[in-house]
Amino acid sequence: MGRMETRRPVSSSASSEAADFWNHSFEYNYFIYEEEGPETGGKVIFIARLFIGVILACVMLICGFGNLIFILTLAMKKKLHSVTNILIGNLAVSDLLVAVVCCPFEMDYYVIREQSWTFGHVICSSVSYLRMVSLYVSTNALLAIAVDR
Secondary structure: OOOOOOOOOOOHHHHHHHHHHHHOOOOOOOOOOOOOOHHHHHHHHHHHHHHHHHHHHHHHHHHHHHHHHHHHHHHHOHHHOOHHHHHHHHHHHHHHHHHHHHHHHHHHHHHHOOOOOOOOHHHHHHHHHHHHHHHHHHHHHHHHHHHHO
């Protein structure tokens, strides 16, 4: 049989020095500008959260209301049933689902809870899945509308 090699264990001080270097090798600055402290950085973050909240609220209201009106009108008026209008209705349903389902969770995540998710993994995966499916449905509906024309 062959000779067995023995490996010398790495000293704990060398590994802790490497870990300390790794943990402290990057300094993260969470403020927008280096000369700003927490007082002005907090104002900028508050203004950004307020802006995102207003935009998401407008998207939920305008997109939700407008798409709902179009879907109801398309469903009630038989003479509007054309291939193009049905494809636009498909696009409206996709956008309505994003406005009603995804945007409130994004509002909660970005504005209310400051990037903290409290709804669990299933809802997180479901909202992400619905957002991606809506993107693909919208893209394919626009492609179908272009091909139909």
